[in-house]
Amino acid sequence: MSSRTEVRRSTDRRPATWFAAALALLACCLLAGPAHAKTAEFSDESKACLKCHEKPDIAAKKLEDGKTLSMHIRGADYLAAQHVEQDCTDCHSDLDDKTHGKVSTPLASRRALMESMQETCRDCHKKRQKLYDDGLHAALVKQGSDKAPLCANCHDAHYQASVKLLEPIDKTSCAACHDKVFAAYKADVHGLARVAKGKDSPICADCHQSHDNKAASLGDGQKDTCLKCHKDSADKHAQWLPNTALHFEAISCVTCHSPDAKRRVNLRLYDSATDTQLREKAGVPQFVQRVKAEDVANVGLTEADLDSLLEQFGNEGGTKRKVFLRGRLEVQSGVEAHQLAPKDKALKACDACHRLGSAAFESVVLSIASADGRPLRHAVQNQVLGSVTAFDSVRGFYALGSTRIKLLDWLLGLAVAGSIAGCLAHMTARRLTRGLRERRAAASNTGRENP
Ligand code: HEC
Ligand code: HEC
Ligand code: HEC
Ligand code: HEC
Ligand code: HEC
Ligand code: HEC
Ligand code: HEC
Ligand code: HEC
Ligand code: HEC
Structure with missing residues (x-):
């Protein structure tokens, strides 16, 4: 992360060294392999959190909606996921050092915790957050819906694998809420082709967008999306x-x-x-x-x-x-x-x-x-x-x-x-x-x- 930023900064100042810097970066990447393959480790700060949270027997927190929320964090899985380089406190910055873990604090629901965390994503993912803010799901949240997805509904903050991994297709985050639509999709020509032939065939976000999604039937609906892939459709249909x-x-x-x-x-x-x-x-x-x-x-x-x-x-x-x-x-x-x-x-x-x-x-x-x-x-x-x-x-x-x-x-x-x-x-x-x-x-x- 930081080495990438530094290279970018130095090229801004000295354009002549751009090529050398790029070569050096390439060499780094080749030698080190994918960034996450190096044996990742927690910072001391994060280790301090895990002293309690990695304990398998840490008590689940009682929520005001009557449910419980596991407080257990799986360290090894965290290190294998996308936020490996983020400290716990990069996202959890508002915990009270003095009382945390000693005094129980009230929490309405898991949804309430997600809501309170929603803005932290913006610090690092401005572009995605902007797209999301312009979309239908965010509009529903603003209207007060507690069913429409927040970032954390679709992305697991601790164990998020690469978003590019969508196989098996059941892993698509949309399935959790739109389960009936997902079941239909899974058995239709696109779902079947997706499993048989891979990513040329569309999954939910390919037709509806992941972040700036819109009402499905507005205007011409998905017609233009269909025609993006099925380019010769007009000609073929015109034959009959x-x-x-x-x-x-x-x-x-x-x-x-x-x-x-x-x-x-x-x-x-x-x-x-x-x-x-x-x-x-x-x-x-x-x-x-x-x-x-x-x-x-x-x-x-x-x-x-x-x-x-x-x-x-x-x-x-x-x-x-x-x-x-x-x-x-x-x-x-x-x-x-x-x-x-x-x-x-x-x-x-x-x-x-x-x-x-x-x-x-x-x-x-x-x-x-x-x-x-x-x-x-x-x-x-x-x-x-x-x-x-x-x-x-x-x-x-x-x-x-x-x-x-x-x-x-x-x-x-x-x-x-x-x-x-x-x-x-x-x-x-x-x-x-x-x-x-x-x-x-x-x-x-x-x-x-x-x-
Ligand atoms: C990228 C941001 C991010 C990072 C980094 C992060 N968390 Fe979280 N954490 C969240 C979000 C968002 C939630 C609420 C989401 C939910 O419940 O699904 C959460 C919830 C939790 C919870 C409540 C239980 C739960 O799963 O909801 C605990 C405990 C927790 N985090 C501990 C940690 C620890 C320990 C670390 C460091 C090893 C860490 N978090 C790193 C974003 C983060
Ligand atoms: C001394 C043990 C201990 C340490 C150290 C600790 N926690 Fe906790 N944490 C707990 C306990 C116990 C709870 C449940 C509290 C409750 O039931 O209200 C909790 C709850 C949480 C929650 C759920 C939301 C909330 O506020 O109840 C998050 C998120 C969390 N911890 C993150 C962290 C992070 C991040 C760190 C490191 C900066 C950390 N914890 C350090 C024991 C600890
Ligand atoms: C309705 C589900 C959904 C919600 C809500 C959602 N995302 Fe996503 N996100 C996806 C899907 C699906 C992908 C992968 C496809 C893509 O790139 O568009 C993705 C991709 C991403 C990526 C990776 C982009 C890339 O291609 O490298 C980031 C980062 C991300 N989302 C952050 C966020 C943040 C931050 C929020 C909240 C503001 C958010 N997402 C809300 C579904 C969602
Ligand atoms: C302190 C900075 C930081 C914060 C805060 C943060 N992220 Fe990330 N996130 C990263 C980095 C760095 C990566 C890995 C590199 C990348 O793909 O951008 C990443 C990766 C991701 C990915 C996977 C992208 C992919 O290509 O597969 C998703 C999804 C994601 N973050 C969602 C979230 C969500 C949701 C939140 C809020 C709960 C959040 N992030 C908060 C820094 C952050
Ligand atoms: C091939 C493109 C395509 C794919 C893939 C796709 N959809 Fe759709 N979706 C559509 C079309 C077309 C409509 C109907 C729009 C209209 O009425 O004109 C629609 C409608 C919807 C609606 C609105 C339903 C209603 O009640 O009116 C939802 C929700 C939806 N899709 C979710 C999903 C989810 C979740 C997935 C993945 C399991 C998915 N879609 C996959 C094209 C697609
Ligand atoms: C946390 C639950 C949740 C998740 C996850 C989720 N949605 Fe939704 N979505 C909703 C709710 C609630 C609505 C509003 C009710 C409705 O129209 O079905 C909605 C509405 C929609 C609509 C508009 C429906 C219409 O009437 O036109 C589309 C399209 C859509 N979602 C697509 C997706 C896609 C694509 C994903 C995955 C990337 C996804 N949703 C993930 C809860 C969710
Ligand atoms: C991302 C590209 C993509 C998008 C977008 C897309 N399709 Fe497809 N479609 C495919 C692929 C790939 C196949 C599988 C072809 C095969 O079986 O080889 C397919 C198959 C089909 C078939 C079956 C064709 C046959 O030969 O039996 C129909 C019908 C179809 N799509 C209609 C649609 C409609 C309607 C939409 C919009 C709602 C749409 N497609 C959107 C890629 C796409
Ligand atoms: C009036 C009904 C009708 C409408 C409207 C229609 N189709 Fe078709 N479509 C058919 C029939 C029937 C076939 C099979 C033609 C044949 O016998 O080969 C077909 C064939 C196809 C095929 C298979 C290969 C090809 O291109 O011929 C695709 C893909 C397709 N349609 C996509 C679309 C898309 C995208 C739209 C919307 C823009 C659309 N269709 C609108 C009836 C329709
Ligand atoms: C799925 C239903 C459907 C099918 C199948 C269908 N049509 Fe149509 N057709 C329509 C609709 C709807 C219109 C639009 C009416 C309008 O707006 O004028 C239309 C319009 C037409 C028109 C133009 C009338 C005008 O107003 O100028 C002709 C001609 C026509 N259709 C012939 C056919 C023929 C020939 C076939 C079979 C090869 C066929 N249609 C199949 C629904 C259909």
Whole structure:
């Protein structure tokens, strides 16, 4: 550690010696091997702590929540871990020398101890802490959640192995809390490929980030993440799926790739000026109040209710904004989002969706992003999709209910008929729907066009 810093400092002062210094460092590394392989030892300071804490029979501390916390620290395991070079007091700096270990002090819970230690990590890991502070988990902690993770939930301060070691995959820190999602992931294409083929296949943090994580379904959800690895997806899907860009926008990837999932149409409130999902302001929860006021009998929102809500959300503090609904076909639960199957099981049949009364369109919800980004939802009566006047607000999704179903039947006939189906269907669709699309665009005038 310190030798590394010194080398860096001396190069700042004398650039000419940079190369020599680098060589010397390289030689050091080669001779000494990995820094932690040298026989590590505790400092005298730390030894003093371990005089008591390494005793296997040190009494567990009684906590105020009724549980107990082991006070035993395994010295050898500590020396084999990442904080080998840190003294106990680098993190535990606030112990009272005079009374510590002699007078018992009250402690509410293990969580309370973790909370009291949270800021010490910042001293040495500023970058990670900053990322974490910007993430959803930290936002939940700030809101008062005692379930959302602190640093010490995901990292074992005493026995942390390298974060690069994630095999077996059960070691991923996320599994402890998101156990149902983990169980699904473990058995899906990515989990299985991770075990069989290693790190090219994503694990939790590869899709969601470890520190600055966000609500999973915000905006386009994980679409861009998927496309980062599956780069040629748009081209490959275009071979059989007309209007691929529109389908990718209107359907989350997992909707087709999690074949047994229950699906639903999510009508999301969007601000047309910024083209972003509407978010509730922190501390001003309007969504729940407003939908309840519209849907007093709790039977699902009607078209008139939706119109009224668009009006209300469009009128913010005296200024007007254009708010519209963007439909998205998605799976109903977080578990189903992690049950991706091999490609031959994916949803391909056009009439799974383009058919009157398709199961995928039976469940409809209205949603807004809460202040932390996670969705708030309320049920909508599914007839809304089929109504002609919902045109403007519900954008494309009316097509799947009824109005143009005849037209699509005809279109799909074509698609099945010939080998040039894909192109033809696409071209025909565009020609046949041009009038409608133009009318829609003119009617809504929200500035967003179908691709
Ligand atoms: C990198 C920071 C760090 C270092 C270094 C560190 N600790 Fe801790 N220690 C923590 C955190 C964080 C907790 C609370 C976390 C928890 O309970 O999971 C903790 C908790 C404890 C506890 C309460 C029991 C427990 O496991 O929660 C004891 C006892 C303890 N540390 C002793 C030591 C001793 C002795 C050393 C030196 C050998 C040491 N610690 C080094 C961060 C550190
Ligand atoms: C004389 C024995 C002794 C020594 C030396 C000692 N501890 Fe402790 N320590 C204890 C006992 C006993 C407890 C449990 C106290 C209780 O039940 O309230 C404890 C509790 C703790 C806890 C849990 C939180 C708390 O405050 O109760 C931490 C963390 C801890 N010790 C760290 C250290 C560190 C770091 C050192 C060295 C700087 C150290 N201890 C030195 C005996 C000792
Ligand atoms: C929700 C779990 C989670 C929380 C909370 C968390 N981390 Fe991490 N951390 C991870 C994972 C997973 C990795 C490894 C993947 C990566 O590098 O992003 C990691 C990596 C790291 C690394 C190693 C970076 C590297 O690549 O060398 C450090 C240091 C670290 N975290 C510190 C912290 C600190 C400090 C906090 C608290 C502010 C924290 N972490 C909170 C999950 C978490
Ligand atoms: C006194 C400085 C210091 C403090 C305080 C400290 N760390 Fe570290 N930490 C280090 C050093 C040095 C390393 C090893 C080199 C590295 O990977 O950065 C390390 C490594 C890590 C790693 C493993 C990184 C990897 O590449 O595998 C994690 C995770 C981590 N620390 C988390 C924490 C957490 C959580 C806390 C607070 C409880 C904390 N650290 C407090 C200095 C510190
Ligand atoms: C291949 C990328 C990928 C991987 C790997 C992945 N997820 Fe997800 N995750 C998603 C997608 C996609 C969604 C659904 C987002 C949406 O609704 O559009 C999601 C949703 C979630 C949600 C929100 C669930 C809800 O109730 O709405 C959580 C929590 C979550 N994932 C945790 C995890 C955990 C923990 C792991 C590891 C066991 C993991 N994810 C692995 C892509 C991934
Ligand atoms: C200490 C428990 C804990 C750990 C560990 C943990 N989480 Fe979470 N996480 C939560 C809680 C609580 C929530 C908020 C409730 C919810 O949405 O499930 C949450 C929410 C999330 C969400 C947002 C869900 C949504 O509705 O959009 C994602 C994504 C997520 N976590 C991913 C991860 C990943 C990735 C890891 C591991 C690197 C991880 N979590 C580790 C407790 C944890
Ligand atoms: C309308 C349903 C549907 C949607 C939406 C969809 N897929 Fe597919 N996908 C399929 C089907 C069906 C196949 C199998 C095609 C075949 O027969 O080869 C497939 C194949 C794949 C494959 C296998 C190899 C390849 O590239 O053809 C990957 C990877 C894939 N999809 C990823 C994605 C991603 C990423 C998204 C979101 C951007 C997505 N899919 C959206 C239905 C869909
Ligand atoms: C870190 C890169 C990465 C990310 C991100 C990623 N995948 Fe994958 N995906 C893979 C790998 C690797 C495989 C395994 C391919 C194999 O079996 O050889 C795979 C397999 C698949 C398959 C099965 C393909 C087949 O041939 O049967 C589908 C479907 C798929 N991924 C969809 C998605 C979706 C949807 C997302 C986003 C939610 C996503 N992937 C995110 C790397 C990634
Ligand atoms: C998982 C459900 C699903 C599947 C499977 C599916 N679609 Fe779609 N399709 C949709 C949705 C949702 C839209 C978007 C409606 C909108 O916004 O206009 C759409 C739009 C379209 C459009 C454009 C209509 C317009 O408004 O311009 C055409 C054409 C189309 N699909 C044809 C097909 C064909 C052909 C297949 C089979 C190869 C197919 N779809 C498979 C759900 C699906």
